[in-house]
Amino acid sequence: EPEVTQTPSHQVTQMGQEVILRCVPISNHLYFYWYRQILGQKVEFLVSFYNNEISEKSEIFDDQFSVERPDGSNFTLKIRSTKLEDSAMYFCASSEGGEIEKLFFGSGTQLSVL
Amino acid sequence: GEDVEQSLFLSVREGDSSVINCTYTDSSSTYLYWYKQEPGAGLQLLTYIFSNMDMKQDQRLTVLLNKKDKHLSLRIADTQTGDSAIYFCAESIHDKIIFGKGTRLHILP
Numbered sequence: 709e710p711e712v713t714q715t716p717s718h719q720v721t722q723m724g725q726e727v728i729l730r731c732v733p734i735s736n737h738l739y740f741y742w743y744r745q746i747l748g749q750k751v752e753f754l755v756s757f758y759n760n761e762i763s764e765k766s767e768i769f770d771d772q773f774s775v776e777r778p779d780g781s782n783f784t785l786k787i788r789s790t791k792l793e794d795s796a797m798y799f800c801a802s803s804e805g806g807e808i809e810k811l812f813f814g815s816g817t818q819l820s821v822l
Numbered sequence: 823g824e825d826v827e828q829s830l831f832l833s834v835r836e837g838d839s840s841v842i843n844c845t846y847t848d849s850s851s852t853y854l855y856w857y858k859q860e861p862g863a864g865l866q867l868l869t870y871i872f873s874n875m876d877m878k879q880d881q882r883l884t885v886l887l888n889k890k891d892k893h894l895s896l897r898i899a900d901t902q903t904g905d906s907a908i909y910f911c912a913e914s915i916h917d918k919i920i921f922g923k924g925t926r927l928h929i930l931p
Contacts, residue, residue: 714864741918743919743921748923751921751924752921756917756918799864799865810867811919815863
């Protein structure tokens with residue numbers, strides 16, 4: 709069964725450093741998403757991406773965050789200058805069309821900012 | 823506003839039924855979902871229900887939706903040790919999904 713792949717599974721970084729979280733969505737999917745879950749809190753929507761541009765973003769997704777689809781397979785989330793409060797599990801998701809009911813999630817990248 | 827609430831823990835004996843409850847606030851939701859997260863794994867879509875339905879059954883899973891009370895429940899019949907996981911209730915609003923905090927289901931022998 710096709711799946712969304714995220715790398716790395718764990719990332720440790722120093723405060724102020726840049727990190728790039730990588731995702732390979734399912735190959736025929738057109739809509740891509742990032743969510744995050746701070747320990748003990750809700751899974752929160754960050755951003756949705758379609759046709760090489762952001763279609764919606766939350767208030768969490770400020771100027772420190774950016775997303776990119778650098779080639780035909782990868783979808784990345786960059787945090788320019790990490791803060792302690794960016795520590796969370798980051799989930800990538802994709803869907804084939806705009807069918808929100810068929811969202812497939814990756815297994816997540818645990819980001820720890822020290 | 824957009825909010826999904828669910829209890830954080832549930833303990834059930836193996837073989838009994840588990841019922842996980844959820845309330846949501848946005849009446850414009852199109853779909854309501856139950857996701858399952860096992861340790862070290864991603865969010866797996868278990869089942870979903872369209873907002874104009876009131877019940878959906880899929881093998882051991884039964885979803886009940888009370889749209890008037892904005893209440894969603896997931897019943898797992900004959901709960902097994904493999905059902906031990908965190909279960910997330912979620913609703914769709916426009917093109918994003920709003921999740922609850924998750925209910926950790928613990929299975930007692």
